[in-house]
Amino acid sequence: MRKIDKKVFKKVVTYLLLISITVFFILPFLWILSTSLKSDANIFIFPPKWIPDKLDFANYAEVFQRIPFLVYLKNSVFVTSMTIIGIVLSSSFVAYAFACLKWPGRDKVFIFVLITMMLPVQVTMIPLFVLFKNIGWLNTFKPLIVPYFFGGGAFNIFLMRQFFRSIPSDLFDAARIDGMSEFGIYWNIVLPLSKPALATVAVLTFMMIWNDFIGPLIYLSDKMKGTLALGLAMLVGQTQTEWGMLMAASLMMMLPAILIFFFFQKYFIRGFMMSGIKD
Amino acid sequence: MKRKQALLGFVFVAPWVIGFLIFGLYPIIKSIYFSLCQYDVLRIPQFIGIKNYTDLLFEDKYFWKSVWNTLFYTAVRTPMCILGSLLLAVLVNKAVKGMKIFRTTFFMPSIITGVVLSSLWLWILNPQYGLINSMLAFFGLHGPLWLQSTTWSKPAIILMSLWSIGGGRMLVFLAAIQGIPKTLYEVAELDGGGWWTKFRYITVPMISPVIFLWSVIEVIFSFQVFTEAYIMTQGGPLNSTLFYNLYLYMKAFDDFSMGYASALAWLLLVLTLVVTLIQFKISKKYVHYQN
Numbered sequence: 001m002r003k004i005d006k007k008v009f010k011k012v013v014t015y016l017l018l019i020s021i022t023v024f025f026i027l028p029f030l031w032i033l034s035t036s037l038k039s040d041a042n043i044f045i046f047p048p049k050w051i052p053d054k055l056d057f058a059n060y061a062e063v064f065q066r067i068p069f070l071v072y073l074k075n076s077v078f079v080t081s082m083t084i085i086g087i088v089l090s091s092s093f094v095a096y097a098f099a100c101l102k103w104p105g106r107d108k109v110f111i112f113v114l115i116t117m118m119l120p121v122q123v124t125m126i127p128l129f130v131l132f133k134n135i136g137w138l139n140t141f142k143p144l145i146v147p148y149f150f151g152g153g154a155f156n157i158f159l160m161r162q163f164f165r166s167i168p169s170d171l172f173d174a175a176r177i178d179g180m181s182e183f184g185i186y187w188n189i190v191l192p193l194s195k196p197a198l199a200t201v202a203v204l205t206f207m208m209i210w211n212d213f214i215g216p217l218i219y220l221s222d223k224m225k226g227t228l229a230l231g232l233a234m235l236v237g238q239t240q241t242e243w244g245m246l247m248a249a250s251l252m253m254m255l256p257a258i259l260i261f262f263f264f265q266k267y268f269i270r271g272f273m274m275s276g277i278k279d
Numbered sequence: 280m281k282r283k284q285a286l287l288g289f290v291f292v293a294p295w296v297i298g299f300l301i302f303g304l305y306p307i308i309k310s311i312y313f314s315l316c317q318y319d320v321l322r323i324p325q326f327i328g329i330k331n332y333t334d335l336l337f338e339d340k341y342f343w344k345s346v347w348n349t350l351f352y353t354a355v356r357t358p359m360c361i362l363g364s365l366l367l368a369v370l371v372n373k374a375v376k377g378m379k380i381f382r383t384t385f386f387m388p389s390i391i392t393g394v395v396l397s398s399l400w401l402w403i404l405n406p407q408y409g410l411i412n413s414m415l416a417f418f419g420l421h422g423p424l425w426l427q428s429t430t431w432s433k434p435a436i437i438l439m440s441l442w443s444i445g446g447g448r449m450l451v452f453l454a455a456i457q458g459i460p461k462t463l464y465e466v467a468e469l470d471g472g473g474w475w476t477k478f479r480y481i482t483v484p485m486i487s488p489v490i491f492l493w494s495v496i497e498v499i500f501s502f503q504v505f506t507e508a509y510i511m512t513q514g515g516p517l518n519s520t521l522f523y524n525l526y527l528y529m530k531a532f533d534d535f536s537m538g539y540a541s542a543l544a545w546l547l548l549v550l551t552l553v554v555t556l557i558q559f560k561i562s563k564k565y566v567h568y569q570n
Contacts (some may be wrong), residue, residue, distance in 0.1 A: 014373055018381050021367070025385050025446065031410045032399055048413050094295045102281070103288025113295065116303060120503070120551065122527055122544040126537050127309035128302065130320060150298020157295065182287045211393040213506045218532060229394045236398050236510055243402050250398045257390045269386070273454050 036060070036247040043243055059248035063235075066245070069252070071224055072231040075141070079216075079227060080209045082145045087205045088198050091152030095160030096186045100172060110161070117154040129218055139222040144215050156201050163197035164190060196267065203264050204271040210257060228253045314541035324538065331542035342543070344518050345526040346550070348433065352522065353501035353554075356437045360497055361490060363441060364448035369478060371449065372456050382450075389447035397510035400439040401426070426512055429519040436507050436520060451493060455486040487566045495558055502551055523547060 030050070035043055036059050038052045063069055097103070098110050132143040151157060167190065175185050191198070216227045226234070235249055261268055314331055316324035335342045371382050391399070403410045404425040412422030425435040463481050472480070483490070505524040508514060514521035514529075527547070531540035 011375065014370070014375055017370060018375075021370075022381060022384050025388055025442065028399065028403055028410060028442070029387075031403065035402065044408055046408070046413065047417060048408070090294055094292055097288050097291030101284050101288040101291060103285040106288065109292065116299065119303070119307070120544065120548055122524065122547055123310050123541075124303065124306035126313060126531055126541050126544065127306035129531075130309070130537070131306070133320070147298065147302045149294070150302065151295030182284075182291070186291075207390065207392070211395065213393045213509075214528075232394045232398055233510055236394070236401065243405075243408075246398055247402060250395045254391055254395050261387070261390050265383070268390075269450060273450050 032247045032251065035243055036251055038244055040242065040244055056244075059244040060252070062242075062245045063249045063252065066239070067231045067235060067249075068224060069228075069231065069249075072226050072228045075226060076210060076228040079141050079144050080206060082141070083148050083209045084202050084205045086145060086148035087152035087156055088202055089152075090149050091156035091201060092160050092191060092194065092198065093186065094151050095157050095164055096182075096190060098157070099161045099164035100167075100185070100190065101182065113151075113154045113157060125214075125218070132219065138219060139225050141220075141225075143219045144209075144212075152201075156205075159201060160194070160197055163194050167193055196270075199264065199267040200271040203260065203267045206260060207257065310541045310544060313538050314545050316538040317536075318538040318541075319535045320537055321535075327538070331539050332546070335539070335542055335546065341518065341521065341526060345521045345523045348519065348521055349502060349504070349523040352433055352437060352504060353498055355434070356440060356501050357494060357497045359437070360441060360444060360448060361494055364445050365452050365483075365490070367445060367449040368452035368456055369482060372453060382453075384446075385449055386446035388443050388445075391443055393506045394510055396439065396443050397507050400435075401511055404435050404439070426520075427516055429517050432512060432516060432519045436504070436511070439507065440504075448493065448497075452486065452489065455489040456482060459485045484567045488568060491558075491562045491566045495555055498554055498558065499551060502547065502554075523550075 034048075034050050034052065037055050037057070038049075039056045039058065042049065042052055042056075098106060098113075128143070132138060137143050171189060171193075172185060175189055180188070211229060212227075213229045213233065216230045217233075220226055220230060232249055232253055235246060239246060313324060315326060315328060317327050317331075318324040367385060371378060371385065406412055406422065406424045406427060409425075411425070415422040423431040425431050459482065463485070464477055467477050467481060503524060504522045505528065508520045508522050508525045509528070512520040514525050523543075524547075527540050527543045530536045530543060
């Protein structure tokens, strides 16, 4: 009897803990949603009303008056999708060399690729800014996109390589005997078999680029060339007290990320477990 | 056949090699050179030897302030993040109904970063009407000024970062914990070991390599803090959130002291390496590798 009591008690404690932690993680979301639907007069009352008497969408409309939201949205979508294409194609291509082909010095070069991950971006940031300035790439999207077409980053190469190595080598041998070229094997066999890895890399890239701030901040000073992150930063700078509008803008910017999270949760969680890349 | 494969290997790896030469090696060499120059982008760089480095180390009080702020942020945030997410992982490893929903919920904030995160928390941390101080007021407590106080500005940013990263790290540790053989816990239970005994003498030692790896990564991430301070405080109040990378950015892109900022970048690399080496030294005492 006492043993059962103890079991029930343990379960109750577990649930209490889980629920209070849920509150810590979820309450800010509800608070923000609530603020974004209130008029300014209703925001500054104490104690705060969690459910506004009347849902007010004026804050959302106001965002479009303050910043060229649709232009920024288009720019963000363009930069993000081009980068995803660049990284997915390029990192899988290079990973093919490390996972599926034999050539002298391969493993040493691979270790070197991994070592390059340690270099802080600050070291290369200034010379690259000068380089892109000199070739007239400032205020274009090229500095944000083009570098990703060359290898797609050490971490993504690593992730792809791990996945490719799990593909049975009989498949390659059979295709080679049939006279298929290495490019053919890469494109027709390896890529279609690696959809989960491609999706993981794509989702991680989306999160990284969609939220990127320092890149656009350095390279895009022209107001109409900005991304959503820059637009939101501009709003924060100009309107520190119009919380309703600021929260509405923040929610609109994170909506795509939330949608992608719910649709691709599996890839997301896998990617996060493997990388933890976030900043 | 062999020669053909070798040749193709070089072809497939070529994009990375070209990219590394242009976007890696070339800027690294340039950056070393810039750090030895006075350079404002408009005029050609003037070679001044190690003056940037000596100025930083011996003259620049903002440099030391930013080092202190960054080390404080790192030293408080890293252990809290590791311990907090480890305990979360232990909790969500329990087999109770609805656990999947709890895990997803805890992970949700991890998709919010950068500018959006900063904007949301500016409001949450608002001293008068923000979520946190409203809740404290509900219990009759008077909350601090958070980002407007020199004492509370760094803890405020740490709190925000824990909210946003905790669930993501929890998943990492959860994966590690699920790899521990169940028999170990069964033996401990037979010996009458409670929750703490199992955590302290089985869970922690068994996953200590993962804990160590993430301590190293977390420190490197902490050194990179930038966007939050740029958006929320611009380094204030009274430089209490002037973090290293914020100072570097201001030197490079507000003052256009590109040489000085390059020297800052190299000192950051040195600082990171030193701290990482110290971590490796300490790790020998607690990390337990299985053979």
